[in-house]
Amino acid sequence: MSTVLEQFLTESHDFLQRIGQSLIGLENTPGNASQMEELFRLVHTLKGNCGLFDYPEMSRVLHAAEDAMSAVRDGRLEFSGELADLLLDSMDFVTMLLGEIEETGECGAGHAGSSTLLAEAIHKFVDDYIGSDAPEDAGACSQDRTNGRQTVSEALRSLEDAPEEMRMEWYQRAVSGKPMLWVQYSPEAECFFKGEDPLYQAMQAPGVLWRSIIPSEHWPALAELDAYRCTLIFRFVTDASMEAVEEHFRYVPDQISIVPLQPYMLALPAGDENGGPVYEDFVSEALGHISAGNMDALGRAARTMLELSSASLWLASALRWLLLILEHEPHNQAASRAIVESLRTLESPAWETIAAQAGQTVPDTVQEGEPESLEAPLQGDSMANVIFRAQLEMLNGSDDSAWLPGRLKSAAASLKACYRSLGQAAIAEDIDTSLEKSLSQGSARPLVEWLEDRLETAGQAHPAAETFDALTIKPENQRETAPSEQAKVTDDEPKFGRRAEDLSPAKTLKVEQSKVDRLMNLIGEMVVAKNSLPYLAARAESVFGVRDLSREIKAQYAVINRIAEEMQDAIMQVRMMPVSFIFQRFPRLVRDISRKLGKEVSLVLEGENTEADKNVIESLADPLIHILRNSLDHGIETPDIRIAAGKPARGTLTIRAAQEADRVYIDITDDGKGIDPDIVKRKAYEKGLIDEAALDRISDQEAVNLVFAPGFSTAEAVSDLSGRGVGMDAVRAAVEKVNGTVSLQSERGKGTQIRLSLPLSMAVTNVMIIESSGGIFGVPMDMVVETVRIREDRINRIKNRQVAVLRGQIVPLRSLNDLLDTGKPQLRNDDGELATLVIRANGENIGIVVDDFREVVDIILKPMNGIMAGIPGYSGSALLGDGSVLMVLDPKELL
């Protein structure tokens, strides 16, 4: 896994966490603008980071989420619980993908479906809310349309280069319903510097049937040619689906134009013009057939004409197309008519106009880079100009023919349609007047003059329109002609995204845990090495008899000791983590569960900055979630019950963390219905956990703590019991693993409090060293109650068990040698006393008889590894200052 990817993963988890927090925060205070901004920025950055890698599934969902948030930020969409649900789902999805990437190094393509569904769900939600009342969207749409038509004409002109047979074959496929797309890929000039290879990208495009590469500008002199400025445009026709093409170019969607080709658009006759248009007889006859709807006759006429003409003629090509269209689309009169009419000018039919007139929705689906930077009126006018010029050319033909009236009427109809679409329907009257004049005079002159007038005014009003003669508008031009407001908007825009980096550089280092662990191990060894100095000093004095040296060694030891202790403390600090690390996931958990259960709960978190060792904190996560679930599920009542009980409808769940001396306390308090001690007692009795006598004897407080007893929590207990019970023994086990304890207090009807008590750090353990059967062992100090020496005559036997009475209590005694099965008797001291270590295990005091006590030391406890891990009775080992190994006992397991 690359470093960049690793960093991406760590950062993304961070981002997701903060996104989750912001989402929940926003749900509580929907109007919080700064939080919204923060949220938007987070999602935006995450999406941007994601773009560095090839994870389209992730990008897609994040993109949709970003869109939604941008809509909320702009006030177009109201933030709601449903939206939060959707967005949280999306973030969960992203988290899942991240997990998968972490595990397998890649993101399975299998998620594409769910990714699309999620993205669509978000888009649909946004669209449904915004509906059709967004005028700017409508504007963008119409821009698309005009712009699209232009692209269509560009597409058609480029298609003329494709061989006729090829196009005829596509036509047949298109007619049978196959998608047929014309794609133009105009890579940006600087793309080589971004590591892109447009040729490769184009070559890999799916389903390419025909391709062409053209320069976007004239080639400069060879001496001035810049090899690293991309000036090529790639065009191709594909039968792949729109989605496939979009997917292929998913990283450069703004450089792609896609035109779905209607079958008839492929009918672009080409060939030898043979002296120009001279087929008027045929054209009038054919048009007559079309008007009469007599397609058979048209077909016959066309075939005859085709037989009479040379195959290489433009005419022949047009006739072949006509016949093909008649064969496959006999009802498409507009197409047939357009081809027939094209014989008059020997110019390919203007299919884009026909498509538009026929009300085809083609241009709607056209996608063009940066449509938002286009100015609608300008574009519209330019398109109109193109149409006007075409009409003008048509009208400028000879006047002395029978079909002049038809031609005039058709031109007038086109013009009127044009002005209507430009929103200048009033001009239609002018056209009608000119048309009438033309018709009465039997000449196209009046209409032509009127049109020329219009063109002139239009040209003055929009000088830029001149450039549209060429019909090709490069994205660069579009940017230049973009209105200034647009420019302003983009200037203000990057407050999000890029400028996130303007934030002051982080003072935090992200370090892998293994590195800190290594430091921890090293300082452990340092402490051990340091501890050998006193031994050395003792030897210097006793073996070598150099007292002064011994003293100097001791002085040096004091210095090293101080530094080592400080170092140890510093490294412990590094490992310390605030409890907020696990607390921060609770708002989401509480929200989700309470929503699901139909309860109203507010979560109060206190003391989130309390710190403890990372291992301790991490081990807390599961038990705490367990406790929370229990509180929500069984503790806090539904609103109606709460109101009936005279409590506020909204329950409160408080998690409070605090540090006291070397322990951290975490209290989880709810104001739910509490635990009924009678039910717990009865259940415990039924399960055989307590006997009949205990049933009456134990206090309510002791009774509720029975829920921690192993075996108490069964499914049956959960359903019958008023409160906790689900796996509380598991909670206790998890907490005890890190040397913590759990206690529970509950008052019926008032609520429950669970208190976890945990050590600040697990790294250093305080153990008492004891001797037994010639070896030394460690016993964790937190279990030791007292050390006593008991005279043998004070040891009594009850049922074969040794006991002693200590401070008025009967304490059972066990010999360590027996427990370890060494087979040796325990040694007595000179006074005939037995050294007894009284420890507290499982709630009662037990005396362990050993040979002798030694000092108490701080050690770094290493858990047993490898084959040793299976040996019961030991919690680990540690190195002592003299280099010997100390085995630390786990008395609970021993007993």
Added chain:
Amino acid sequence: MTITFKKNMALFGEGVTVEEAETLLQWLQTRPKAKLDLTQCTHLHTSNLQVMLGAKATVAAWPGDKNLKLWLQAAIKH
């Protein structure tokens, strides 16, 4: 380098990278009648294609790779 420059003929190797476009351009600038042999070529970076087009270099032999050949011919016929 995957392009081998002979006296008046450039032999393209398998994958011609973006770095070679500049060299190719300089070479073509001094040899207006140079020809290119693409037989071995399986891919060439767009920048090289652009140089070939800009210099109107003659392709003496098309690549064996069918797809590449189709695309190059689509570009060079213009």
